[in-house]
Amino acid sequence: MSGPLRLFLVAGEHSGDALGGRLMRAIQAREGGDVSFAGVGGPEMEAEGLRSLFPLSDVAVMGPLAILKRLPRLVRRINEAAAAGIAAKPDAVVIIDSPEFTHPIARRIRRRLPDVAIFDYVSPSVWAWRPGRATRMRVYVDHVLALLPFEPEVHQRLGGPRCTYVGHPLAERLDEIASVDAGPLRAELGLDPAAKTVTVLPGSRRSEVERLMQPFGEALARVEAHVGALNVVIPAVDHVRAVIEQGLGAWSVRAHVVSGEARKLMAFRAADAALAASGTVTLELAVAGTPMVVGYRVDAVAARLQFLVKTPHFALSNLVLGERAFPELMQDDCTAEKLAEALVGILQEGPVRSAQLAHLRDVPGRLRIEEHSPSAAAADVILRALRDRGAV
Numbered sequence: 001m002s003g004p005l006r007l008f009l010v011a012g013e014h015s016g017d018a019l020g021g022r023l024m025r026a027i028q029a030r031e032g033g034d035v036s037f038a039g040v041g042g043p044e045m046e047a048e049g050l051r052s053l054f055p056l057s058d059v060a061v062m063g064p065l066a067i068l069k070r071l072p073r074l075v076r077r078i079n080e081a082a083a084a085g086i087a088a089k090p091d092a093v094v095i096i097d098s099p100e101f102t103h104p105i106a107r108r109i110r111r112r113l114p115d116v117a118i119f120d121y122v123s124p125s126v127w128a129w130r131p132g133r134a135t136r137m138r139v140y141v142d143h144v145l146a147l148l149p150f151e152p153e154v155h156q157r158l159g160g161p162r163c164t165y166v167g168h169p170l171a172e173r174l175d176e177i178a179s180v181d182a183g184p185l186r187a188e189l190g191l192d193p194a195a196k197t198v199t200v201l202p203g204s205r206r207s208e209v210e211r212l213m214q215p216f217g218e219a220l221a222r223v224e225a226h227v228g229a230l231n232v233v234i235p236a237v238d239h240v241r242a243v244i245e246q247g248l249g250a251w252s253v254r255a256h257v258v259s260g261e262a263r264k265l266m267a268f269r270a271a272d273a274a275l276a277a278s279g280t281v282t283l284e285l286a287v288a289g290t291p292m293v294v295g296y297r298v299d300a301v302a303a304r305l306q307f308l309v310k311t312p313h314f315a316l317s318n319l320v321l322g323e324r325a326f327p328e329l330m331q332d333d334c335t336a337e338k339l340a341e342a343l344v345g346i347l348q349e350g351p352v353r354s355a356q357l358a359h360l361r362d363v364p365g366r367l368r369i370e371e372h373s374p375s376a377a378a379a380d381v382i383l384r385a386l387r388d389r390g391a392v
Helices: 014-031 064-069 071-088 099-112 132-137 151-158 174-178 183-189 206-227 238-250 261-270 281-288 300-304 316-321 336-347 351-367 374-389
Strands: 005-011 035-040 092-096 117-121 143-146 162-165 196-201 230-235 256-258 273-277 292-296 328-330
Touching: 005 014, 005 071, 005 099, 014 035, 014 092, 014 117, 014 374, 035 071, 071 099, 092 099, 092 374, 099 117, 117 374, 132 151, 143 151, 143 374, 151 162, 174 281, 174 351, 183 230, 183 256, 183 261, 196 206, 196 261, 196 281, 196 336, 206 230, 206 238, 206 273, 206 292, 206 336, 230 261, 238 256, 256 261, 261 281, 273 281, 273 336, 281 292, 281 316, 281 351, 292 316, 292 336, 316 351, 328 336, 336 351
Parallel strands: 005 035, 005 092, 092 117, 117 143, 143 162, 196 230, 196 273, 230 256, 273 292, 292 328
Antiparallel strands: none
16 A cells, blocks of 8 residues: 555543553554544643544543433434544544444444455453344454454354454553562552551442442441451542542541552552452452452443343453353442442451452463554454455
8 A cells, every 4th residue: 555554433431541552553653654533532642643633532432311411412422523534535434432422423433435454452341242243243344353252252142243252451561560669659648557458449430439438438348347447548530539539438437548550559569458349350359469349330321231231240350251250249239238248258357358369360370462462463463454454
């Protein structure tokens, strides 16, 4: 082909922006920088040369109620991104996670540019709910780049697009996380060495934090009544720190709120146990070797759709292991009483804690991939497919 490789990338939230930035860097390394980028992203992707069509904050929403509240703006941004993608006539389109936002864009582009290669970086949770999406994706997605090792088999079984496991981003950080020294954080916060330390992670989205701060706080009060005073550390991302601090006003347990990736990892390593919202953080905790209890509540609309859920597990750490190694207390089960009971079970030495520690040792091996980093593996899949098409 003449001229640079033209890629149109669309991310819908900050985790996708991080994935997109690393992918762009890996592609440029392989193509000698002879690549042009367009689409939607955040600071990580913009640092690699993308000029985003609009801010990610316009579209980074989660849950049926949140989407409904912002539906007019979302539809407008979807149409705007699709029109830009069609006008760009790229060699390939890469949609990154956030299926409620990115998949409608891919469908619109496919209708107008039927021959363009479309890659989906991060599979939708078709193994968890609405499995019929896998088959429907074949119309507008050529290749799925999966972060979880069991997803290629799931897409094959469900009749989805071609799917390749490229590795979870955490695979690039296994040794880094496992070697973190928690000593500086213990000293900085003055943590009592005689007390148990619990790291609390109520979510990275405002709606998650608002639903979980009350049951998490009440659960910790119950745990203190059972095992004595706790050191409680809450790693907070900047955009929800104020919501967390507001929720702490109702807690009877004192907590330290810390910011930044380094302090977050030290908090994981310092903890005797964690109380966490369901999500990627459960994999991070597993890699750090931190026993955990997982709790989650969704909004009223999502709760009514639970009949569509097909997975036996919600926590990614359990899904990777293929069994419920870590307690999951979801929706009506996410109560202070049940959370506290599970947390006490893993804070005290005994068979429950020992079993969790044994499972934790298995997680890194399930995430490792040979030879390449996940972003490099994803770049190789995309470029190989484009070479087969004669696009590069």
